[in-house]
Amino acid sequence: MDNKLNNNNGKGNGKNLGALIAVGVSILFYFSLYIINKSIFIKSVNKFWESLTMILPFLFFVFIIMVITLLLFKPDKIKKYLGKKSGIKGMLLTSVAGILSVGPAYLWYPLIADLKEDGMREKLITIFIYNRAIKLQLFPLMIFYFGVKFSVIESLLIFIFSFIIGEIVEIFTVGNN
Amino acid sequence: MNFLNLEEDRKQIKLRIAILKTWKSFSMSIPIIITVLLFISFVQVVLPKEEYSKIFVGNTFLDSFVGATLGSVSLGNPILSYIIGGEMLKDGVSLIAVAAFIISWVSVGITQLPIEAHFFGKKFAIVRNIAAFFGSMFIGILIFLLMKI
Numbered sequence: 001m002d003n004k005l006n007n008n009n010g011k012g013n014g015k016n017l018g019a020l021i022a023v024g025v026s027i028l029f030y031f032s033l034y035i036i037n038k039s040i041f042i043k044s045v046n047k048f049w050e051s052l053t054m055i056l057p058f059l060f061f062v063f064i065i066m067v068i069t070l071l072l073f074k075p076d077k078i079k080k081y082l083g084k085k086s087g088i089k090g091m092l093l094t095s096v097a098g099i100l101s102v103g104p105a106y107l108w109y110p111l112i113a114d115l116k117e118d119g120m121r122e123k124l125i126t127i128f129i130y131n132r133a134i135k136l137q138l139f140p141l142m143i144f145y146f147g148v149k150f151s152v153i154e155s156l157l158i159f160i161f162s163f164i165i166g167e168i169v170e171i172f173t174v175g176n177n
Numbered sequence: 178m179n180f181l182n183l184e185e186d187r188k189q190i191k192l193r194i195a196i197l198k199t200w201k202s203f204s205m206s207i208p209i210i211i212t213v214l215l216f217i218s219f220v221q222v223v224l225p226k227e228e229y230s231k232i233f234v235g236n237t238f239l240d241s242f243v244g245a246t247l248g249s250v251s252l253g254n255p256i257l258s259y260i261i262g263g264e265m266l267k268d269g270v271s272l273i274a275v276a277a278f279i280i281s282w283v284s285v286g287i288t289q290l291p292i293e294a295h296f297f298g299k300k301f302a303i304v305r306n307i308a309a310f311f312g313s314m315f316i317g318i319l320i321f322l323l324m325k326i
Contacts, residue, residue, distance in 0.1 A: 027215075043222040048215055141256060144263075154280070165312050169304050
């Protein structure tokens with residue numbers, strides 16, 4: 001088991017190469033900055049360290065919530081509840097699924113495309129994608145940066161607007177077909 | 178007793194896999210977060226606040242448009258949009274622009290348009306992205322108004 005887990009981790013590191021190159025280029029950039037202008041270099045490093053230490057506890061918290069979400073909500077389970085109904089219940093379920101879905105959006109596209117073939121409406125796909133802008137697991141970080149009032153208003157408006165945008169998309173796509 | 182041990186082992190393996198999976202996606206965003214923080218730190222030192230105000234002119238409509246455009250073409254973990262948005266706010270950029278920026282970061286994906294079109298059709302992808310773009314602008318303006326209450 002340990003070997004398997006280690007192998008998986010190895011693959012992840014391989015995919016991470018592009019991002020690591022980006023860090024490498026940034027460090028090289030900072031190195032040349034040190035040579036060209038030491039004052040700007042020191043100010044930038046201080047600024048960087050200040051920002052990094054501020055977000056670290058929040059990143060740890062986000063990690064814990066991501067693990068819990070992964071344990072509780074499996075993609076196939078969500079598919080089971082969203083495939084059949086498309087009324088208000090379906091809209092609410094789709095929005096909740098959108099809010100709870102973690103990871104990049106394109107990872108969910110094959111699943112949603114499957115649901116579309118099973119009869120999922122364009123409106124529900126839009127609601128799902130739009131509600132992904134509400135990130136429960138990132139809520140503490142959002143409050144940290146923008147405050148409680150902003151975070152609550154923003155999330156509520158996204159939730160409400162997802163239905164309006166869903167209707168618009170359905171009118172323009174299904175209506176014209 | 179053996180059965181209980183097996184059940185316990187199964188739960189532990191599930192947890193370990195969940196932690197590893199999370200770490201896999203999380204670890205991929207760490208170098209990007211560091212890169213963005215390094216970039217922002219440098220920009221903040223080099224570009225004075227007045228430079229930001231040149232891009233965001235303080236006009237309600239224009240600010241939300243610029244913010245939504247920046248968010249639409251940006252790619253990456255939403256954590257980055259909060260970090261950048263938070264820094265933008267500190268630097269005096271308007272709330273309308275920042276709100277439009279962080280919403281469009283997730284809901285509009287210009288760079289992901291071909292993938293979306295591939296799965297759901299060209300028309301759907303274009304209409305959805307345009308609607309989401311203007312939606313993020315409108316929400317930005319609404320947040321600004323509601324925050325004043």
